[in-house]
Amino acid sequence: MRYSAFSIVKNALTGNVNWKPAWRQPEPKPFYDVIIVGGGGHGLATAYYLAREFGLKNIAVLEKGYLGSGNVGRNTTIVRSNYLLPGNEPFYEFSMKLWEGMEQDLNYNAMLSQRGIINLYHNDGQRDAYIRRGNAMWMEGVPAELLDRTALKKMLPFLNFDHARFPIMGGLLQKRGGTARHDAVAWGYARAADRLGVDLIQNCEVTGIRRDNGVVTGVETSKGFIGCGKLGLAAAGNTSRVGEMADLKLPIESHVLQAFVTEGLKPAIKHVITYGAGHFYISQSDKGGLVFGAEIDGYNSYAQRGNLATVEHVMEEGVTMIPGLSRVRVLRSWGGVMDMSMDGSPIISHTPIDNLYLNCGWCYGGFKATPASGWCFAHLIAKNETHPVARFLRLDRFERGYPIDEHGAGPQPNLH
Amino acid sequence: MTRTYISRHPLEDLLPLEPGIRAVDHLDIPRAMAIAAVMAMDGEEAAVAAGLAASGDVQVRFTGPGEWLILSQSETPEELHRNLSLLLAETAYIVDQSDGRIVFRLSGPNVRRILAKGIASDLHPAVFEIGTSSNVLCGHISVNLARTGENEFELIVMRSFAVALFNDLRVMGREFDLSADFSAQG
């Protein structure tokens, strides 16, 4: 059923008892042309674009839990395209453009809110690095502004201008950056994909990948064997485990990243703000909760929970950046499993195995990439060739010596 | 022409806190102390440990396996370095840290409660016994902590952090009106 002003009114007046399910609950067919492993944002978006952009018909998404039960339902909902390196910026800008048309496209309100994202800088070195980044954005045609202290003070008077250990000198602003309602993105893609005939199969865990002389022929699952022509992995934090089923050796470590939300508050913070003297970032949701986070805990983990030391560190950074947060109460903390790559940038790539395609390495930037990741992965699977904006995101870039290292931290995932 | 150079302590301008006032919980800071880092050569760890244990009126602080900080109230840095070199000849490397480390002595009935505000280790006397020493984190600063008595601890910190640690200790001790001054014995 299409959502429209009319359908809202009609259903309201009939007691809202006629709404149809957002998606079917199909049993798996014996064979699909394409199977996507992972019913998160990226997997669902991939399936949707495979069907809509590339005209494939016989597609399934296999999800071991419920749809959107991974990081798409467990992040700080930030959307931006303010990257430095040519390997990243065109891809994320492509994603941003897809965000801007998503709601009409999906007929689902994902509540994209382009409130503007501001990265603070605290010394000359950081300022120069942001100038370099801002100009790199402009090179790709992406508007960016450098704010000095005075401009920033007018815009964000509540920042710690007078007592900061690391003085706030200014910031880099991308006005088109912002947030979106994370669950709705997964649900919107799921509903739209379902309407195009994609089978979304929940509670279906992949336990093995079957190959006949080097070519993938299907997957063993908790619901039995399912054959496929092509197999796409979009398993985020569990990528290494799924990859192992096909003997893939991957440049990925799984790390835990914590995120937090406060009690509901009247509108207080308009923008998305990130702290340059640390890793802290914060925004306010439409429900009124302040949503924020900082760096990963630092050790490999598949447990979706973090440690108290990191929690305290995050709060220290928050209060140092915005002293007025001090009396705001934090409601809930949660942890997501991040597929950290060796250079901090994603991988959308062929693999050494025919018909097996890989989508991973999103670190903690996966949410903003959801539409472009889906589109480019669908492009790769459907045409067996990389989409131009994703051409640098190859799996073999490490051995070939073409890392995309935004932080310049080198091959140590917990530094990215 | 020859010159005489006068040494400065990093807390010179900050002490005494409140002249004359000495609370039950007190921070005592020696102005000068001979301090050396000792690193045993590979395989000589036990020999060096034994040698240090035998050596008279110096205090030995454990910093890591085969590594110690040696403190002496009576000797000059040069003397300490010389004596240690004789004592540990061919078994250890010695680095003068007399200017690189600052010593804080914390004493009083509430020291454990004060230190618990910065140090994670269990300082119950049955767990962290008198004579124990170890590098620990105090707030955000790494220090060497030693228990010198039931209610007496010694903190050794890198010189560049001395003022920061001093300020932290003052805040930690605020609840108990912690006082602070340079040592009487200089």
Added chain:
Amino acid sequence: MASLIHCPHCGVRPKEEFSIRGDASLVRPDPEASDEAWNDYVHIRSNPRGRYREHWQHAAGCRRWLVVERDTFTHEVFSVADAASAAREAGR
């Protein structure tokens, strides 16, 4: 694990005192080893869900590098050993 680590030299210490480097099962290849061996060493990770050996340094303590063997899902720690001794035992 995520809260406390038992340093073999210093005793039980909070996570804050440590810095973490990553997979301790990796062995630096011989200079003459193949490109693949070197690429695997620098870039490829087994990343298991379960038992795992990881390098932690007691940075705010004894400064020693440690091999922490633990479970990446339950965070249970099985053993903590000095990395140099571990390396020597492994014949390096």
Added chain:
Amino acid sequence: MTAYRLASGGLIDRRAPLDFRFDGRNLTGFAGDTLASALLANDQLLVGRSFKYHRPRGIVTAGASEPNALVTIGKGAGSDPNTKATVAELYFGLDARSQNRFPSLKYDFGALNGLLSPFLGAGFYYKTFMWPAAFWEKVYEPIIRKAAGLGRAVLERDPQAYEKCWAHCDLLVIGAGPTGLMAALVAGRAGVRVILADEDFRLGGSLLAETAHIGGVSAPDFAEMALAELRSLPNVTMMPRTTVFGWYDDNVFGAVERVQKHVAAPQEKLPVERLWRIVAKRAILAAGAEERPLVFGGNDRPGVMMAGAMRTYANRFGVAAGKSVAIFTNGSAGYRTAAVLAARGIEVTAIIDSRTDVSDVAPDGVRVIQSACVIDTKGHKRVSGAVVERCGFEQTIACDAIGMSGGWNPAIHLACQRGAKAVWSEELKTFLAPDVGNGFVVAGAAAGRYTLAGCLKDGAEKAAAIAADLGFSAAVQAQPAVDGEADPSFTALWYSPGAKAKAFVDFQNDVHVKDIGLALREGFGHVEHAKRYTTNGMATDQGKLSGINATGLLAAMQGISPADVGTTTFRPFYTPVAFGALAGTARDEQAAPVRKSPLYGWAQRHGAVFVDSGLWFRPAYFAQSGEKDWRESTDREVLNIRENVGLCDVSTLGKIEIFGPDAAEFLNRLYCNPFLKLPVGKARYGLMLREDGMVYDDGTTSRLSPGHFVMTTTTALAGGVMSHMEYCAQVLWPELKARFCSSTDQWAQMAIAGPKARLVVQALVEDDISGAAFPFLAAGIVTLKGGIKARLFRISFSGELAYELAVPAGLGEAVADAIMEEGRAHGICPYGLEALNVLRIEKGHVTHAEFDGRVTPDDAGFGRMVSAQKPDFIGKRLSTRYGLTAADRMQMVGLKPVEPDQHIRAGAHLLREGAKPSTLNDQGYVSSACFSPTLGHGIALAFLKSGRERYGERIVVWDKLAGTEVVAEVSSPVFVDPGNTKLNA
């Protein structure tokens, strides 16, 4: 006596009245009151407005699960939004305001949303506000944001202080009710180190509202006796007002103590809240159980309250929840409450019991309506009647309060925070915590043991077992007898059929039964989907009241067992915790420690303007009177160093002493350039790579004796390099005999640079430092006149004749003064980072502005340094990868604007002349730029594709952020003294 305050009884101090304010009204309560009990006593039942429909809401509970009674306490910067009135301890002058209403609590425009409720069902956002596209952000969203949220955050600097503390114990007991008290007693008597923590300001838990007698004394007296004994035990620590909010790995618990939240005038020297990190060998969760609300029509009307809360208000606070109370129950607990209220002289109009033929006895004269349900409530700002349906017949029972008792939900939250899934007990009709290991044990009501005797016994036995486990001998004496004990049984009633009004599940978020049904219908039946789609359980109470009922409803609607639905995930925090408490003292200037150079005071005396670099503060420049800005000072300093001499503090550079027979071999493997043959008395510039072949750090290393080197690192990476070296020594090459330690803090190090540097230094040192005796890159120990041993290095960052002199840190200021004195005749001046930066750019020297982690030695022009001979060094092998040797890599070059007066900024990008700006056409970027007073025009260092082949080419320096385009000529990066004649002078 106020309207609803009972004439006597309760654990309040009636001799200590406390004046307070609510929405501007002056009211009075007593010491021992919570804000909620005091408000009830003053007939202030209406305390808030709901989130979505802005419906009037009253106090529902007497504890931490309160969904409605959220108020803002305090004014301005010191105000606390969203504070639960039910846990806020009353104090003199407390000033509270209701929230989420406009213009007032009584008349709230937001309530109009109620009329739209048919349109505002679950998930309605997602289906609408999309037409026209632009309207979402321009029109709809701002309205929604304004309406949403509860309290207001002022975002002003918090006037109060916080702190953190560590605590250690053998046994942590969470909850000081019957179970916890018993556990603490048994363990405490056995000598176990016990911490007993409870969120309440008065310890005793349910005993404080209990009427049964224990061992012949009243329950509150029993609690007092137990507490008195615990206080007498030195090994027991009691922590009232302390909420244990999180259970983390290794049995570390997070707790927050409200030290001064309840005092009118907080003490300066004490924090307002204190964060505790409690390291517990073992812990017992004795947090009790929450009474379960009943889901019936109109159940959100003010005056509808948990029956247990009514009992607490009556017994503990001497407050009547109403004057005539109806009780709606599905179990015995309702009768228990009725009995208490009746005993306290409160009229109970009726007990409505959903069960048939029950044995429970109602108080004399109280009418019982069995197998009946409440289907609606009358009244507006206070309930005036309950509409009861029985066998199809309706009747309205007049009352001014309705107590609801739907059974019990054990408070298992903490035990399930680390991934354990709650398990359904068909017998108890509730969810229990699974076995989560012997470190953390659930006891008493939290474990589903609801009788008082059962709690006492369970607490005692589990504590005894733990004590024995830990090697203490604990004796469990016979438990005191409990009389007047009520049977806690109940039958599950997930919602009462035939509701004639909205039946709410989540009060604060306005989620009602139909929303859950809609979620199910639309395919959001998974308990997590339902939560996210309807927002049930996402309010500030985190579903303490609504969670289990939602599970029950989802199960009932699908005709399956709650076991198959499960619960949503329990995560920290148990109750919300303030940022401030979690941040402690580490805020503002104290956010990170300050490191001070031994020359800090000296620089201050010479008018240094400091800038933070890492944790250090370093002089940026030395302002002289009359100089209008940093540029003027910097230009003066630079010119003076090129012409005369200057003194710069370089103490912050990392210094590492390296000893041992294999020290040279170690360095040889660590650096990409050779170090084996470095002679004693010489310094060498070294380049350290990462294993991936990119430059990590650089600096000079000097050989003081065959087995002793001293390395200098950059200030930024001093710690990182040390750690890296320790990794190499301990993990990679444990066979090498090399030891090292940092001596950064031992030395005050000063750079003396400029043509006249030698004259100044020679005047201070006894040794001969003539060009012949002490040439460029010489290094060694010298003696200052006066006998001080010092280290002298002839190295230069500025490109001038220069020395670095290191003296024991304590003597730093004295020696610096001496240098200035000797230098005065030669026109010496102190110089800072800004001048240093200009000098090194003029000379084409690199810093981390160039070495940004993506640069190879060859990119920066050090290709020749990388030793091809050495068999191995860190980074050797991966440096040879195709991408790191490709011809089109960006290489470091110099740039000077063709128009000398034009300005280049670091961060600008490079384009071929006439080329369109595009990522594809991007030729590189400017890494460092400055005005060169020596040359009289701007210069820059940049990374340009195949740059070294392009000297002489004109290139566009494109700075769109600044809106400038400057044409510049590509040149060698060395602008000053390319022949190094000054350096070697």
